[in-house]
Amino acid sequence: MSHEAQKTIARQSLLLRSLPEQHVETLLSHAIWRQYDRGETIFLQEEEAQAIHVVLDGWVKLFRMTPTGSEAVVSVFTRGDSFGEAVALRNVPYPVSAEAVSVCDVMHIPSPILISLMKEDPEIGISILAATFTHLHSLVAQLEQLKAQTGAQRVAEFLLNLCDVEDGECDVALPYDKMLIAGRLGMKPESLSRAFSRLKAVGVKINRNHAQISDISQLRDYAESDPADNWGR
Amino acid sequence: MSHEAQKTIARQSLLLRSLPEQHVETLLSHAIWRQYDRGETIFLQEEEAQAIHVVLDGWVKLFRMTPTGSEAVVSVFTRGDSFGEAVALRNVPYPVSAEAVSVCDVMHIPSPILISLMKEDPEIGISILAATFTHLHSLVAQLEQLKAQTGAQRVAEFLLNLCDVEDGECDVALPYDKMLIAGRLGMKPESLSRAFSRLKAVGVKINRNHAQISDISQLRDYAESDPADNWGR
DNA sequence: CCCGCAACTTGACTATTGTCATGTCATGGG
DNA sequence: CCCATGACATGACAATAGTCAAGTTGCGGG
Structure with missing residues (x-):
């Protein structure tokens, strides 16, 4: 930089x-x-x-x-x-x-x-x-x-903050231990795991300490949507 | 005053x-x-x-x-x-x-x-x-x-803040609508209702906009206890 | 005095999350 | 090279809190 x-x-x-x-x-x-x-x-x-x-x-x-x-x-x-x-x-x-x-x-x-x-x-x-x-x-x-967002949405926002680009696809490295990420996002490591699996549905793949986002706009939509709207998943 | x-x-x-x-x-x-x-x-x-x-x-x-x-x-x-x-x-x-x-x-x-x-x-x-x-x-x-406390515990702390005394029993008037209290404590009115019913077990009686606390120390113990410890209720 | 509204309560149901237990996988020491 | 360890994933279960719906109550207007 x-x-x-x-x-x-x-x-x-x-x-x-x-x-x-x-x-x-x-x-x-x-x-x-x-x-x-x-x-x-x-x-x-x-x-x-x-x-x-x-x-x-x-x-x-x-x-x-x-x-x-x-x-x-x-x-x-x-x-x-x-x-x-x-x-x-x-x-x-x-x-x-x-x-x-x-x-x-x-x-x-x-x-x-x-x-x-x-x-x-x-x-x-x-x-x-x-x-x-x-x-x-x-x-x-x-x-x-924050209380109005689900864990998965908080994780989505966290990932979005890691991306520099505004649109399209993006690969980011998770900067540190998932345990530490979980702490920062106010959840247990298990819940973080589950949040990641949910994000698969909106085009996020996690591999080790590396996240691949297929469509940033889609992820942003998910992060900002009303939790109630996602219940009919 | x-x-x-x-x-x-x-x-x-x-x-x-x-x-x-x-x-x-x-x-x-x-x-x-x-x-x-x-x-x-x-x-x-x-x-x-x-x-x-x-x-x-x-x-x-x-x-x-x-x-x-x-x-x-x-x-x-x-x-x-x-x-x-x-x-x-x-x-x-x-x-x-x-x-x-x-x-x-x-x-x-x-x-x-x-x-x-x-x-x-x-x-x-x-x-x-x-x-x-x-x-x-x-x-x-x-x-x-806050995330480490249950709703009932947050309500308990809210009540304790309303009391001036340190010990014994205490009557306080709820200063405003329960809907407003619920908002302040980050929960829905229904959850507030249920939190109040739980507090009956630790000597709190709610009547209209008036709360009667039979033992402040008991309430404080409840508010500060680890949620896990209250599971065996 | 009655009615209707709004606040509040309660019950049933559902989603989320924490806990516990177990399983998998990669890494590093012996 | 093998195995112990720790990080992580996953399933089962319990508890919390939100949603929806239906009642109850208190209060003010007509």
């Missing part, structure tokens, strides 16, 4: 999308750009937060180590998502660890840069704040709407 | 809870305090936003009028919730109308006051922003956890 394409993604992130051009440039010019390998650690629990992170490509998971030694995944982020804002703005230690699940590009905005920019021009704070409240309310709405 | 008690609630709201004392005082001294009757309009769709609203007591609903003339409830807010932040910070017209569902106390913080305070001291923006991101992530976590 080109640096320019990465910048485009970065501009769409919650943090930057409402900022005036000149400030976006300032932040981008101070940002640190890094690629991580699969499994590489981005930061560890208890480390002091010094930056806000924006995922440009690939997948990142936040997790905690449980007393028994197994890990509990807190959340999974992907292209365009930012994380660590609250912690960075407050200069406190991370409550979780972050690791690259796939190869991924992450942009780090040093928090001192953002904070000094905000102190210099309070408008920045106001516009980020307004964008955040909007995001917060849309999130609530989305999550309420 | 005394004015002092109202101030305590206001201080706990998302907007104020992270602010330094002096700024909270400034905002509180400029705030407008009003009581609304059941059914009274707080603001109308298309009106220009001039304040951020904090519910101190009672219930407020946001809704849109559909083309057919019926109303679609967007969300319901209660004690400690604030709304209209994004709209007020951007000075754009309201996309929804707000109405008091029960008698309620609402504090209005004029947005020009907050904005000028933020311009004067950018730290304010930073601390509100940090609090907002924290809230945003906890919301996501909460909503994911």
Whole structure:
């Protein structure tokens, strides 16, 4: 992925999308750009937060180590998502660890840069704040709407988000373990399996960690249709 | 409810809870305090936003009028919730109308006051922003956890939030239509009915819009228990 | 006072999902 | 090369919650 394409993604992130051009440039010019390998650690629990992170490509998971030694995944982020804002703005230690699940590009905005920019021009704070409240309310709405969709539909949307193209057919690699996907979509691995089998009917073939979509429009129709309409299957 | 008690609630709201004392005082001294009757309009769709609203007591609903003339409830807010932040910070017209569902106390913080305070001291923006991101992530976590609770458990938590006391027995009035409660808890009215019948087993009696809880601790235990543990009912 | 409407309850049925158990398959260690 | 392990698929079953339909109740208008 080109640096320019990465910048485009970065501009769409919650943090930057409402900022005036000149400030976006300032932040981008101070940002640190890094690629991580699969499994590489981005930061560890208890480390002091010094930056806000924006995922440009690939997948990142936040997790905690449980007393028994197994890990509990807190959340999974992907292209365009930012994380660590609250912690960075407050200069406190991370409550979780972050690791690259796939190869991924992450942009780090040093928090001192953002904070000094905000102190210099309070408008920045106001516009980020307004964008955040909007995001917060849309999130609530989305999550309420999630209950109106079946598991298979959520999986369909997940697949659509993985595709870059708008139409026709598309092959995508599932970026990580199906168990992790299931967690992200709020279902058990078994239910994910069943959701995949259902999607066969709308032209989706799953082979290992690879999905083949024969017709994106058809899949989109399915994802957005009223569950009731699909009952007469 | 005394004015002092109202101030305590206001201080706990998302907007104020992270602010330094002096700024909270400034905002509180400029705030407008009003009581609304059941059914009274707080603001109308298309009106220009001039304040951020904090519910101190009672219930407020946001809704849109559909083309057919019926109303679609967007969300319901209660004690400690604030709304209209994004709209007020951007000075754009309201996309929804707000109405008091029960008698309620609402504090209005004029947005020009907050904005000028933020311009004067950018730290304010930073601390509100940090609090907002924290809230945003906890919301996501909460909503994911919702899927781990049955409808009856969500209703139990809803009732517990209505009680002021910590222990023993308690009578509360249901603040509004059961249809509205069902919407707020993400279930159909029928499911709410059935959830209420289940709660009979843990000492809850429903009569009209009035709930009688015989033992709050028992209800809390039920709400927080693992659904699997209640299967052997 | 009665009627009708709307909210609410209840019952029957169905779809979805979680749980448990089992089976398959690929991978890596011995 | 074989087998143990873990990821994944699948079937059987149970529980939850949505849908549809039919009743019940309370309230306001006529």
